[in-house]
Every structure is written in C-alpha cells, then in structure tokens.
Amino acid sequence: MTYMLVHGLGQNATSWRKVIDYMKIDSEKIVSPDLFQFIEAGKIDYRNLYHNFFDYCENQDGSIDLGGLSLGAILSLNYALDRPEKVNSLILINTQYKMPQFLLSVQNVIFQVLPNSVFKKMGLPKKDAIQLMKSMKELDFSMRLSEISCKTLILCGEKDKPNRKAAKQLSNLIMDAKLKFIQNAGHEANVDNPEGMAKIIKSFWVENT
Numbered sequence: 001m002t003y004m005l006v007h008g009l010g011q012n013a014t015s016w017r018k019v020i021d022y023m024k025i026d027s028e029k030i031v032s033p034d035l036f037q038f039i040e041a042g043k044i045d046y047r048n049l050y051h052n053f054f055d056y057c058e059n060q061d062g063s064i065d066l067g068g069l070s071l072g073a074i075l076s077l078n079y080a081l082d083r084p085e086k087v088n089s090l091i092l093i094n095t096q097y098k099m100p101q102f103l104l105s106v107q108n109v110i111f112q113v114l115p116n117s118v119f120k121k122m123g124l125p126k127k128d129a130i131q132l133m134k135s136m137k138e139l140d141f142s143m144r145l146s147e148i149s150c151k152t153l154i155l156c157g158e159k160d161k162p163n164r165k166a167a168k169q170l171s172n173l174i175m176d177a178k179l180k181f182i183q184n185a186g187h188e189a190n191v192d193n194p195e196g197m198a199k200i201i202k203s204f205w206v207e208n209t
Contacts, residue, residue, distance in 0.1 A: 002029065002060040002061060002065070003205060004067065005030065005032045005067050005068070005190075006032070006067065006071075007034075007072050008069040008188070010118075010129075015190055018194035018198075022194055022195045034123065038056065049075070050075055053079065057079050057083070058083075063086055065205050065208070067093065068092065068093065070187065074139065076091075077148075078141070088150060091152075091204065092153070092155070092170060093155040093189060094163045094167075095166065097169075099136055108134070111126065111130050112130070145173040151208040153177070153201075155180055155182055155200065156180075157189040160186050162187075182200065
C-alpha cells in the first residue's frame, strides 16, 4: 500500500511537507513526486507528463491511496480512470474535470506577467509552464466520471471560489463521493492550511485503508 500526494502547477513536492508532518504517518509510506522531473526536454505537454506519471504510479508496490491538488488532481483522476484496480482511494482537491476556457485564459495572463523567479522555485521554466497549461485546454473527463468506483473525497478551499462549483459537481457525478471544504484556505490549500488538510486526509485514509 502506498499513500501518494501530488502537487499542483506552481508548486513542487515540498508543498506537501507540512501536511505530511502534521499527519504523523510513517513518512516512508507517503510519496510526493516532483511532477516536473517527469517532463522531458522538447516534450512539454500534458500527454507526456501523464505518460511519465502513469509509469511512476505503476512502479509503486501494491495499491495506491491517491490524492492531488489542481494539476495533481487532474493527473490523479486520469490515472484512477485508466487503472481502477490500482487505486484504493482518491482525493481530488481544488480541481476541474473539464477545463474551463475562461479560467485558463485568466491563468495564462497571470503567468505571462509573473517574474521568472516564481517559476524557478517550482522547477519549471516560465515558457514551459505556459505551454503545459495550453496543452490541457481540451481535457474533459465528464463522460467518464461514472466509472470511478473507489472511495472518493472531493476537497475545496473555502476561499477558492473558481473551483467551488466544480467541486460540488464532482461530488454529484462520482458515485458516493464525499465533499468537504477546507477552512481558512484558498487554491493552495496544502500551503494555506496544512494542519486542517492533514486532519481531513488522514481521517479519510484511516477510514478507507
């Protein structure tokens, strides 16, 4: 059994450090991959990122309790749909299941004006981050959500207004999914309220392992 937490775009693996510390679970049982180490030069798009993420998950021993935030949640959802027998439980945090064109456009504008130093911290050059985001525009898992059969928890930061609607829809479209809002947290809920998130995730994992 492996516990896995997957970071979002604009983050890196260390973004989960405080959450993991607060959970007080044997750290050897929790993996948090650095997604951008999976990206190959000249192959900056979602398809190639997912291919390498898929291989990483396949190499984990036994089943996976999988959780991700934003981009990490999209990858986690994608993998759970493709490999249901490998995923024991699923946590989707502050994410969309069909890429909203307006929000992507707004995010693209924000990325354009952010300094390069912001992107260096997450280990992905600015132009690559923008290219990756553009490659995700056509993603749409709407017609496959009914295929999810594992225990599923939908989380959303109470201040993350752009993703609240999608969170509620996901909880209705995925069979028996539970929905919870993380207090005092926005989009980067693992950074905004790591202690609150740790409590919710640990409780869910204990209940479903």
